[in-house]
Amino acid sequence: MSIRISKEACVGCLACTRVCPGSLIKEKDGKAVIKYPRDCWGCASCVKACRFGAIDFYLGADMGGNGTVMNVSAEGAVLLWKITRPGGAVRIIEVNGKNSNKY
Amino acid sequence: MSIRLKREVLTADVLIIGGGTAGCFAALTLSENSELKVIIAEKAGIRRSGCLAAGVNAINAYITEGQTAEDYVDYAMKDAAGIAREDLLLSAARRFNKVTADLERLGLVILKDEKGNYVTRGKRNIKINGENIKPILADAVLQAPNVTVLEHVTITDLLIDNNEVKGAVGFHMEEHIAYEIQAPAVIVSTGGAAGLYKPNNPGFSRHKMWYPPFNTGAGYAMGMKAGAEMTSFEMRFIALRCKDTIAPTGTIAQGVRAKQVNSKGEVYEEKYGITTSERVYGTVRENHLGNGPCYLHTEGIDKGTEEDLLKAYLNMAPSQTLKWLQNDRTPGKEDVEIAGTEPYIVGGHTASGYWINTNRETTVKGLYAAGDVAGGCPQKYVTGALAEGEIAALDIIKKGRGVEITDQTSFVADEKIREYESILNSTEAFFSAEELEEAMQKVMDEYAGGISTNYQFNEKQLMLGEEKIVEITELTKDLNASDMHELMFVYELKERLIVCRSVIAHLGFRKETRWHSFQENLDFPGPDEKYRKFVNSTLKDGTFILKLRDIGKEIRYEHTDF
Numbered sequence A: 001m002s003i004r005i006s007k008e009a010c011v012g013c014l015a016c017t018r019v020c021p022g023s024l025i026k027e028k029d030g031k032a033v034i035k036y037p038r039d040c041w042g043c044a045s046c047v048k049a050c051r052f053g054a055i056d057f058y059l060g061a062d063m064g065g066n067g068t069v070m071n072v073s074a075e076g077a078v079l080l081w082k083i084t085r086p087g088g089a090v091r092i093i094e095v096n097g098k099n100s101n102k103y
Numbered sequence B: 001m002s003i004r005l006k007r008e009v010l011t012a013d014v015l016i017i018g019g020g021t022a023g024c025f026a027a028l029t030l031s032e033n034s035e036l037k038v039i040i041a042e043k044a045g046i047r048r049s050g051c052l053a054a055g056v057n058a059i060n061a062y063i064t065e066g067q068t069a070e071d072y073v074d075y076a077m078k079d080a081a082g083i084a085r086e087d088l089l090l091s092a093a094r095r096f097n098k099v100t101a102d103l104e105r106l107g108l109v110i111l112k113d114e115k116g117n118y119v120t121r122g123k124r125n126i127k128i129n130g131e132n133i134k135p136i137l138a139d140a141v142l143q144a145p146n147v148t149v150l151e152h153v154t155i156t157d158l159l160i161d162n163n164e165v166k167g168a169v170g171f172h173m174e175e176h177i178a179y180e181i182q183a184p185a186v187i188v189s190t191g192g193a194a195g196l197y198k199p200n201n202p203g204f205s206r207h208k209m210w211y212p213p214f215n216t217g218a219g220y221a222m223g224m225k226a227g228a229e230m231t232s233f234e235m236r237f238i239a240l241r242c243k244d245t246i247a248p249t250g251t252i253a254q255g256v257r258a259k260q261v262n263s264k265g266e267v268y269e270e271k272y273g274i275t276t277s278e279r280v281y282g283t284v285r286e287n288h289l290g291n292g293p294c295y296l297h298t299e300g301i302d303k304g305t306e307e308d309l310l311k312a313y314l315n316m317a318p319s320q321t322l323k324w325l326q327n328d329r330t331p332g333k334e335d336v337e338i339a340g341t342e343p344y345i346v347g348g349h350t351a352s353g354y355w356i357n358t359n360r361e362t363t364v365k366g367l368y369a370a371g372d373v374a375g376g377c378p379q380k381y382v383t384g385a386l387a388e389g390e391i392a393a394l395d396i397i398k399k400g401r402g403v404e405i406t407d408q409t410s411f412v413a414d415e416k417i418r419e420y421e422s423i424l425n426s427t428e429a430f431f432s433a434e435e436l437e438e439a440m441q442k443v444m445d446e447y448a449g450g451i452s453t454n455y456q457f458n459e460k461q462l463m464l465g466e467e468k469i470v471e472i473t474e475l476t477k478d479l480n481a482s483d484m485h486e487l488m489f490v491y492e493l494k495e496r497l498i499v500c501r502s503v504i505a506h507l508g509f510r511k512e513t514r515w516h517s518f519q520e521n522l523d524f525p526g527p528d529e530k531y532r533k534f535v536n537s538t539l540k541d542g543t544f545i546l547k548l549r550d551i552g553k554e555i556r557y558e559h560t561d562f
């Protein structure tokens, strides 16, 4: 389980560095880098904090990951989770924060 | 040039160590009901730190219509096979609904029916959208008057004088700053301990565990070093979780009413019993008998239900939704494989933690414990952590402790800060903290009932385990750190090693098997009425002194006789 940060997409706002519960993301040369990729809990806090879509979340190969990545953007209270498969196929799931879980 | 840490001496009326669920709520309670000056020291950023980071799936402890707080106590006592404190359970349970209403006022979304009543899930749960539960709490704390939040400050030790708390000492995990925080009242709310045992995913995804890997047992360790009495470290918590992602299963089991089935499709859960530990045990047994893997039977659920599950997991364990969708093996198409986790020590689920009185004060004067770090009160979960934070805060206000602070660096704090500096300046280490952590987890796994031994152990194994943990502890004396984050790794390891020693000592002292899987001693495979008692311990001159304490309604749990 871990994340990847795109150097190109990162604008260096450092929002992600402030929310990681393990403080695993650090600033380097004006960009965010994940310093301890093996220590990631997979909570997605950084993915949610990044408003520039620069952080992708993926399952490690030891968890059966196949290279599919996930990130999320917000539109008001709605979170748009975007899942991109290795071939490029995309699925988006909308979760409205104003609605409770049904289960 | 050698590193010198800048020293900051801060003072407060109340110091809260750990700005998680219990810590945040304690701060809010203090701020609303008093003028006391509060400092929260939190090792991470407060908006997503601790158990609530990814979100939670339900309020697990709630008194639903037709139920009473006493019913809750009965349920929790039975589930713990009698090893729990009715006074603590009752005082928490009486506040479950009040703190839930507080959370709703702060912005938590709770599902309601047409009449406006909360929708329940079973007898004790209500349905919510728990994705943003931590930001909701943290934002309230950041706006609360008289509360200062120190982020990225990790606390390693309490300052104690004559069994009275005086404050704590720690350091900033990015900058070269050491803190001495003086306070006549301290609430420890650092959560439980993960990372003691070799985890389910021991390789690259080693931190993809259920409990936060950043809750390392610091609060337990600092209490032990301060001589506080602890209870029930043998009552480990092993969770039944979705395989690989280690995501919670309650949403599927209770929400969709999916049954536990083995690979032959047989429903096995009733066969072994339905207490928390029996559900884990049943799964272990089925695997052992060659009937594995085990699953939650979801195949065939309709599309709408499946869609709702995908969303519910995004609100608390997004890796599970990713796992389902990455190759279209969704729960309607395939049953969900389940597994037992490595053992954790977590007082929100079982009874491990500080021995406290009903006001949540520990055996050290002025020192309080709330949430997963506090013992005796299992199955308290989010609402129990909030309730305990509130109870501790109200007691501090009631006692109205005077401020008696000196502003001078104390001798003990000074010594500790020198220790930080010497680790930062040392170049001698043969091993790294990471290597020793792996060694520790392997020992616990093989000798103290980890995944690889089906959670079972015998006395001989425990003895060897203890020996090896002591040897690894010796090796930590030479560790070095090249920056403040690494310095934190060194202290996290030291904390875990102390907790491991306590776990082993407790496991060995209970000469029976009280709970399958949680504490399954192969030399004493059945329960023994003699041990329908608490196993408590204190650390004295480096040795754990253990004793049994009676259980019962009529007993008043005061601290005077230790």
Ligand SMILES: Cc1cc2nc3c(=O)[nH]c(=O)nc-3n(C[C@H](O)[C@H](O)[C@H](O)COP(=O)(O)OP(=O)(O)OC[C@H]3O[C@@H](n4cnc5c(N)ncnc54)[C@H](O)[C@@H]3O)c2cc1C
Pocket (backbone or CB within 6 Å): B017, B018, B019, B020, B021, B022, B023, B041, B042, B043, B044, B049, B050, B051, B052, B055, B056, B057, B058, B059, B060, B061, B153, B154, B155, B156, B189, B190, B191, B192, B210, B211, B212, B214, B215, B216, B218, B219, B248, B348, B349, B370, B371, B372, B373, B380, B381, B382, B383, B385
């Ligand atoms: C993944 C998961 C899902 C859960 N789901 C549910 C659910 O759906 N419903 C439910 O009711 N309960 C659920 N629980 C249980 C519940 O969340 C916990 O019991 C409760 O939140 C514990 O609160 P706490 O304050 O004790 O710990 P936490 O909220 O974890 O707070 C501990 C804090 O202390 C900080 N800290 C640790 N060490 C130090 C140190 N040395 N110095 C400074 N700070 C430190 C941590 O960073 C953290 O912020 C879940 C737990 C987990 C882990």
Ligand code: SF4
Pocket (backbone or CB within 6 Å): A005, A009, A010, A011, A012, A013, A014, A015, A016, A017, A031, A032, A049, A050, A051, A052, A053, A054, A055
């Ligand atoms: S939040 Fe996104 S843009 Fe900002 S520093 Fe992190 S990765 Fe870069």
Ligand code: SF4
Pocket (backbone or CB within 6 Å): A002, A003, A019, A020, A021, A022, A023, A024, A025, A034, A039, A040, A041, A042, A043, A044, A045, A046, A047
């Ligand atoms: S997913 Fe969570 S633990 Fe992992 S880097 Fe992001 S914030 Fe940190």
